[in-house]
Amino acid sequence: MKAAIIGTGYVGVVTGVTAALDGHEAVCLDVLREKVEALNAGRAPFFEPGLDSAIRKMVRKGRLRASTDLVGGLRDSDLSFTCVGTPPMEDGSADLRWVKEAARAIGEALRPCKHYHVAVMKSTVPPGTCAGLFVPTIAQLAGISAGGFGAAMNPEFLREGSALQDSREPDRIVIGAIDGKSGRRLLDFYKRKKCPKLTMGTTAAELVKYASNSFLATKIAFSNEMANLCQTFDVDVYQVMEAVGLDPRIGPHFLRAGAGFGGSCFPKDLSALARLAESRGARSRILEAVLDQNEEQPLRVVELAEKALGGLSGKDVAVLGLTFKPDTDDVRFSRAAPIIKGLLARGATVTAYDPRGMDNFKTEFGLQIAYARSAEGAMRDKDAVIFQTEWREFHRIRATRYAKLMRGPVVIDGRRTADAGKLRKAGVRYLAIGAPDGP
Ligand SMILES: NC(=O)c1ccc[n+]([C@@H]2O[C@H](COP(=O)([O-])OP(=O)(O)OC[C@H]3O[C@@H](n4cnc5c(N)ncnc54)[C@H](O)[C@@H]3O)[C@@H](O)[C@H]2O)c1
Incomplete structure (x- = not known):
């Protein structure tokens, strides 16, 4: 399949490389020219063990490339994975401005699009974002209703430091699709992965990611409290x-x-x-x-x-x-x-x-x-x-x-x-x- 990845940060690059290693054709899209140039030159725009050599191999095979032409890259793809940052705002809530920008680019690309496209959200977004913001923005800009295109929330669980390995061999894949057709395409995209694949609604999938991270952080904080007591x-x-x-x-x-x-x-x-x-x-x-x-x-x-x-x-x-x-x-x-x-x-x-x-x-x-x-x-x-x-x-x-x-x-x-x-x-x-x- 042809996959477009929006955002070439830690998650986006690893998602693109893994897709290419799994036999798909991946284009990594970013607004930052230097990141795109690094990728096309066979380098990761950040340090992650093993990533540079995998990028070089996939670029050489013609299965991975990068571009700043978002709409062009999206128009040509069967699926897109939105991997933009969702940093905290002053009050702690998630800043969704890059998610909105990505949704607009997808909507624009789908406007004259003749083939079926599934817009997948990989960024960590608050519950309700796919249903309330991502899908409606795409639909509005594309001038088609949801159903004319597919969408899903597919949270990412990779850990920096072992990101490529985690992405290549995930312990589970969570697919929160808006409908059966979107879910089936994503399942097909992941057909090489042998781990459990769980399907659910978009909001449930959004919550899985937050609940996982919250639980892990709670274990650490609890251990730290025990440490202070033990001392x-x-x-x-x-x-x-x-x-x-x-x-x-x-x-x-x-x-x-x-x-x-x-x-x-x-x-x-x-x-x-x-x-x-x-x-x-x-x-x-x-x-x-x-x-x-x-x-x-x-x-x-x-x-x-x-x-x-x-x-x-x-x-x-x-x-x-x-x-x-x-x-x-x-x-x-x-x-x-x-x-x-x-x-x-x-x-x-x-x-x-x-x-x-x-x-x-x-x-x-x-x-x-x-x-x-x-x-x-x-x-x-x-x-x-x-x-x-x-x-x-x-x-x-x-x-x-x-x-x-x-x-x-x-x-x-x-x-x-x-x-x-x-x-x-x-x-x-x-x-x-x-x-x-x-x-
Ligand atoms: N880093 C991790 O370990 C990790 C793990 C799991 C999930 N996540 C989640 O994945 C998301 C991405 O995280 P990251 O660490 O890869 O972020 P990052 O900041 O490293 O990368 C984000 C990239 O998106 C690009 N971008 C922003 N707006 C864009 C636009 N409109 N079009 C194209 N590109 C655009 C930026 O230039 C940047 O290169 C976040 O929601 C994060 O919470 C991160």
């Missing part, structure tokens, strides 16, 4: 949650306590859902509490540093890891920002390092800090080092290097990145979220 008893939360997670009703995932969750999805999706719930008279106290917990958690890291150094004024601190998780260059809502702001507010100076995210971090947050070219470069002559993202290369810093490089040395581990036992043996003061203070 008061000098008990290791990882020991506790490992045992908790062996209960099959709970499961082992998303129980790793730390500095809080960030990224382009959890914080914004939870805010949007909390806001929506309130506006519909179904206020969610759980979501509000999770969001509050996540705001406070990075400050625990700052407090640990303060405790270990006996105050932060005039202290030099290295922050390792700026992205919201390893294996991505995405810094959206990264917990590094509130941690660094907290350090600066208490009079510390900060030197940061991240293998992939420094440029994005500089642009997004513009904080008054220094940047180093390596982890060890950042640690040199510092009073403390804070691990904020669990990059693999940080595991490789030898325990004996800390005392050689740093004053102190003190390690504050926001992600259980370093080996506590080895560090303490090497004379390092090691403190971590939810860990006993000492061996």
Whole structure:
């Protein structure tokens, strides 16, 4: 089939590449020329493991291309996947302006369109968006009623860092179609995928995505609260949650306590859902509490540093890891920002390092800090080092290097990145979220 993908961000590019790998013909459409040029040159416009080589292969085979000509690309396709951003507005609700723009482009493309097209929404949109905004906008601009074209909500569950693998082998596919014909076409598009495929209404499918993210974020926030409690008893939360997670009703995932969750999805999706719930008279106290917990958690890291150094004024601190998780260059809502702001507010100076995210971090947050070219470069002559993202290369810093490089040395581990036992043996003061203070 011919698939047009609107928006060449993390979701759009991966959706396009996966479609091409599955034997479809994909065109990735974006308003930003530099992203389109990068793709046509065989490069992803962002860092994601394994993506560049897959893009190169598919571009070479002629199954993947990119263009800024939205209407042209859409007109020629059997399906379109809208993958534009839905960032939060000031009040936490989802900003749907790019969704509206995408719907207008689809409507315009369908106006003289002779063949049947299914407009698929992959962006995370609040329940009711497909039925109340996406489909009516397309219908109005196309001058045809829904039924003359197809539409569906098909939420995306990929995780940055393993996005291609997640998209190639999803654990489930959710199809919220407006009618049977739209659903059948989408099922046909996904015929190579062997996972469970669930069909439902558009609003239910929209809710699946929000409910999934909210539940996962709740597990993290709960683990963080347990961590803060465990710390008061000098008990290791990882020991506790490992045992908790062996209960099959709970499961082992998303129980790793730390500095809080960030990224382009959890914080914004939870805010949007909390806001929506309130506006519909179904206020969610759980979501509000999770969001509050996540705001406070990075400050625990700052407090640990303060405790270990006996105050932060005039202290030099290295922050390792700026992205919201390893294996991505995405810094959206990264917990590094509130941690660094907290350090600066208490009079510390900060030197940061991240293998992939420094440029994005500089642009997004513009904080008054220094940047180093390596982890060890950042640690040199510092009073403390804070691990904020669990990059693999940080595991490789030898325990004996800390005392050689740093004053102190003190390690504050926001992600259980370093080996506590080895560090303490090497004379390092090691403190971590939810860990006993000492061996
Ligand atoms: N990033 C993730 O891990 C992830 C996972 C699942 C779902 N989602 C959801 O998918 C959606 C996209 O997320 P993302 O991280 O890929 O966003 P992104 O910000 O990386 O990419 C969005 C892209 O859309 C483009 N765009 C905006 N308006 C456009 C228009 N009118 N026409 C063409 N292109 C346009 C932008 O230029 C940008 O390249 C969001 O709703 C997000 O919540 C994201």
